[in-house]
Each structure stands twice: as C-alpha cells, then as structure tokens.
Amino acid sequence: MHQPEPDAGPRVLHLTQPVDGGVARVVTDLARAQLAAGLHVTVACPAGGLAGELRSLGARTRHWAATRSPGPSLPGEVRRLARLIAEVRPDLVHAHSAKAGLAGRLAVRGRIPTVFQPHAWSFEAVGGTTAALALTWERFGARWADRLMCVSEAERAAGLRAGISARWSVVPNGIDSGRFHPAPVDTVRASLLPGLDPAAPLVVCVGRLCRQKGQDVLLRAWDTIAARTPAARLVLVGDGPDAARLRSGAPESVLFAGAVADAVPWYQAADLVVLPSRWEGMALAPLEAMACGRPVVVTDVNGARESLPAPLAEHCLAPAENPAALAETVCALLPDPLLRESLGHQGRRHVLATHDVRRTAEAVEGVYRELLTTTKGARVAPTECRESIHS
Structure with missing residues (x-):
C-alpha cells in the first residue's frame, strides 16, 4: 500500500457511477468537507457535470467510463478502474452506490481499506433473477469491504435480514442548512x-x-x-x-x-x-x-x-x-x-x-481514521455489532 508523505493527509478515492441526483450530492458534500479537513481527494466517475463541480472545489477527478447497470461492459470497467487505482495510489477507497460498489470491490479485492456505501440496496430495486444475483453478490462482496456504511438504520437492518455479514456503520445523510433555508x-x-x-x-x-x-x-x-x-x-x-x-x-x-x-x-x-x-x-x-x-x-x-x-x-x-x-x-x-x-x-x-452536513462529514472521517489507524487494511472478521451510529 502506498504511504503518503509524513505531512500529507490521507489519499481518499471516491468511486461513483451516478453523476446526478442524491449520490452525486453526497459525494460533492463529502469532497468539500474532506478537502477542508486536509485530505487529498480524488473522485473517479463518468463524464458529466459532477466532475466539473468537484474540480471547482479543488478535488482531483479521473474519468471512469461506466454504465449505470451491470452488463457485458463490466469486465472492461473493472480493468479500467484497477488501472486508475494503481495510478492514484489511494490510502482508502470509498465506493458509492451499487455499480461503483461492484466494480470497485472487484478491482481492489481487499488490498486497500475499502468503504462501500450502497445508498439503497440494489436487490430492492429489481425483481426476479436480477434481484437474486444482486443479493448473492452483496453477500459475497461484503468480504471485500472493511466497512459497509449505511445512510439509515433501516438500510442496515435490511442488509442484515438479507444475510449480508459485514462490519457496519450508520451515518445518516446531512444537509447544508446555510444553503437550504426558508425564504418568503x-x-x-x-x-x-x-x-x-x-x-x-x-x-x-x-x-x-x-x-x-x-x-x-x-x-x-x-x-x-x-x-x-x-x-x-x-x-x-x-x-x-x-x-x-x-x-x-x-x-x-x-x-x-x-x-x-x-x-x-x-x-x-x-x-x-x-x-x-x-x-x-x-x-x-x-x-x-x-x-x-x-x-x-x-x-x-x-x-x-x-x-x-x-x-x-x-x-x-x-x-x-x-x-x-x-x-x-x-x-x-x-x-x-x-x-x-x-x-x-x-x-x-x-x-x-x-442532519447537519458537518456532522455527517465528521462521522465519515471518523470511520476513515479508524480504518487507517487500526486495521491497516487487514481483513477483519465480520460482525453485526460493530457500529458507528450518527443520529
């Protein structure tokens, strides 16, 4: 694992396929807070407005061509992501949503401390065979995440009911109350x-x-x-x-x-x-x-x-x-x-x-600190009891 310079903050690589909507907003808010806290932030994502907004904040961005859903393009997406990760040399990878969580964990496979944040479970979004395949993957892929970060206690409970064995943290979404405020x-x-x-x-x-x-x-x-x-x-x-x-x-x-x-x-x-x-x-x-x-x-x-x-x-x-x-x-x-x-x-x-966004960012950084200072990337036996709940 690459070691940063002694006076440098940790290198964090966020992976996201959605470049709009709520996931993009969460990634943007985290990048802003983490840059302010001295972390070195890179975001890998497909082309779109998200990359430009992140660069305006001072984050590095890397183009990662990926479709929204799994399919024949997945092996190529994983290979491109593996090359990108080797170039960025992050100390920690934070994958957002189902597609980035799938490709990211396949590319890293436990070699770097990894956080996966589903932002709603993929197996709840589909039905039939597709849902069964998604659930099978989430059960298997949990071994390649040092922390599974949920945005609600209900999301964590749904994962447990589905038989996903992981180390969990619950960090509810936060809002910038300076931006979102009443008006006449x-x-x-x-x-x-x-x-x-x-x-x-x-x-x-x-x-x-x-x-x-x-x-x-x-x-x-x-x-x-x-x-x-x-x-x-x-x-x-x-x-x-x-x-x-x-x-x-x-x-x-x-x-x-x-x-x-x-x-x-x-x-x-x-x-x-x-x-x-x-x-x-x-x-x-x-x-x-x-x-x-x-x-x-x-x-x-x-x-x-x-x-x-x-x-x-x-x-x-x-x-x-x-x-x-x-x-x-x-x-x-x-x-x-x-x-x-x-x-x-x-x-x-x-x-x-x-639900103040600053508390959310602090809770996420707390998870990062724990992973970087205690696990050092080592694989840890899953447990249902290890939680960091911000409420």
Missing part, C-alpha cells in the same frame, strides 16, 4: 411561476423521474387531489428515464420543471413537498425540504420513514404504492396552512439538530 414563499414563487395565482396551493416533488421515486403513484393520486382542490398545482422537478411516460397524459395542473441546477427555490416556493418513493436508503429531498421550513409527505418505506421526526409521522406518512392513501394525506394538509407551518418549523428544527 410569495417572492420565490413569483420568480419561478410568474403566471400562477399566488393563492393556488403548490405541491412540489423533487427527484429523478424513475420508478424508485414513485412519481407515477403521485400522478394517480393527483386526480383525487385536483378534484378536491381544483386550484392546486403540482410541479415535478427533475429528469430521468420515465420523463416521457409521465408527461404523456398528465393534466394541465401538473407542470414539469425538468432538471434544475438548484432545487432550493422550488422547495421554498412549495406549500407541500411530496416524495412518493417505492424504496430509499435515506432520500435527501425530505431533509432539504424540511431545512427550507416546508412540510413534507413521504411514503412509509425504509429510509424515508426514518428521515422524519416522530411528531411529523402522524401527518406526513402515507403507505407506499397507494394512490388513494397518498391523496388523503395530501388533501388533509393542503387546506390547513397553520398545520403546514407548524410541521415546517418542526421539520427544520429536526434537520438542524440531527
């Missing part, structure tokens, strides 16, 4: 939607347009919501593989903002933020919305449920893949501005107390 709703809304009636209830959903995020469920619920509150408008913020299908047949009361460089104004403009996910590790959108002082409705799935403070669960949880129940939850909140304001205040206090 009327002013922000007027700049985003100048033709919208200021009194019209505005529901916002921020996320990649894909099956996981469940926008199709929200659109089915919207028929009931719009019938009860005809002036209401729904804005879907984001892009993704389901964009064309979701747009097809959507009513005029549903607006598509597409991919945006900054989602903060959309949170600030909303009367209510909804995330109707089918599964999550721990989504950023509810935390971001709460940091902006906006009430949220999430589906009762692992990770999403855990992001809410207990007092909000009574009003803000809806069963997953249940349009009728989702509509009832939204319709109970839209006509009650005082309740929404109270929920927004409670949510922001919760995020400030438990």
Whole structure:
C-alpha cells in the first residue's frame, strides 16, 4: 500500500457511477468537507457535470467510463478502474452506490481499506433473477469491504435480514442548512411561476423521474387531489428515464420543471413537498425540504420513514404504492396552512439538530481514521455489532 508523505493527509478515492441526483450530492458534500479537513481527494466517475463541480472545489477527478447497470461492459470497467487505482495510489477507497460498489470491490479485492456505501440496496430495486444475483453478490462482496456504511438504520437492518455479514456503520445523510433555508414563499414563487395565482396551493416533488421515486403513484393520486382542490398545482422537478411516460397524459395542473441546477427555490416556493418513493436508503429531498421550513409527505418505506421526526409521522406518512392513501394525506394538509407551518418549523428544527452536513462529514472521517489507524487494511472478521451510529 502506498504511504503518503509524513505531512500529507490521507489519499481518499471516491468511486461513483451516478453523476446526478442524491449520490452525486453526497459525494460533492463529502469532497468539500474532506478537502477542508486536509485530505487529498480524488473522485473517479463518468463524464458529466459532477466532475466539473468537484474540480471547482479543488478535488482531483479521473474519468471512469461506466454504465449505470451491470452488463457485458463490466469486465472492461473493472480493468479500467484497477488501472486508475494503481495510478492514484489511494490510502482508502470509498465506493458509492451499487455499480461503483461492484466494480470497485472487484478491482481492489481487499488490498486497500475499502468503504462501500450502497445508498439503497440494489436487490430492492429489481425483481426476479436480477434481484437474486444482486443479493448473492452483496453477500459475497461484503468480504471485500472493511466497512459497509449505511445512510439509515433501516438500510442496515435490511442488509442484515438479507444475510449480508459485514462490519457496519450508520451515518445518516446531512444537509447544508446555510444553503437550504426558508425564504418568503410569495417572492420565490413569483420568480419561478410568474403566471400562477399566488393563492393556488403548490405541491412540489423533487427527484429523478424513475420508478424508485414513485412519481407515477403521485400522478394517480393527483386526480383525487385536483378534484378536491381544483386550484392546486403540482410541479415535478427533475429528469430521468420515465420523463416521457409521465408527461404523456398528465393534466394541465401538473407542470414539469425538468432538471434544475438548484432545487432550493422550488422547495421554498412549495406549500407541500411530496416524495412518493417505492424504496430509499435515506432520500435527501425530505431533509432539504424540511431545512427550507416546508412540510413534507413521504411514503412509509425504509429510509424515508426514518428521515422524519416522530411528531411529523402522524401527518406526513402515507403507505407506499397507494394512490388513494397518498391523496388523503395530501388533501388533509393542503387546506390547513397553520398545520403546514407548524410541521415546517418542526421539520427544520429536526434537520438542524440531527442532519447537519458537518456532522455527517465528521462521522465519515471518523470511520476513515479508524480504518487507517487500526486495521491497516487487514481483513477483519465480520460482525453485526460493530457500529458507528450518527443520529
């Protein structure tokens, strides 16, 4: 293993295939904090806006051509990654999400201290034979991770139930409360939607347009919501593989903002933020919305449920893949501005107390220190009890 100069901080190599969405945000926030802490940060990822943003922070980036899903290209991706790792000579590798976790662990195979962060389990995202293969790999691949880092206790519990034997850390996602903050709703809304009636209830959903995020469920619920509150408008913020299908047949009361460089104004403009996910590790959108002082409705799935403070669960949880129940939850909140304001205040206090991005970064660096100073890259017997929980 390469040894850095005595006065240099550890060399950390982040691996990520997603270059947009929540995973990219987590990688960016970690890189910013780790650079400030004196670590030498390199990120290997496919081409896209993420690499440019990271370079503007001072991180080194290396191009790693990789598809989102496993397939015939995997052996070549692993070989390219192995060469890249040999050139970068990191002291620690931190692989994010399923594809980078697969290719990264195959390339390293335990020779360098390795952290794998699934950001939601791959075997929960698919079905049939594909799910069985993904689970088999995660059980086997855990031997090549010195630490399996989950973003929620529910994600860790799902891994244990699935028979994954590993050394675990739970480090919930964090939010930059300086960036995500309340603002006057009327002013922000007027700049985003100048033709919208200021009194019209505005529901916002921020996320990649894909099956996981469940926008199709929200659109089915919207028929009931719009019938009860005809002036209401729904804005879907984001892009993704389901964009064309979701747009097809959507009513005029549903607006598509597409991919945006900054989602903060959309949170600030909303009367209510909804995330109707089918599964999550721990989504950023509810935390971001709460940091902006906006009430949220999430589906009762692992990770999403855990992001809410207990007092909000009574009003803000809806069963997953249940349009009728989702509509009832939204319709109970839209006509009650005082309740929404109270929920927004409670949510922001919760995020400030438990999901500050600085605490998240410190917890991740603590895991790094432990691996670099105690294991020295040696393989350690897995255990269910070894945890570092930040809550």
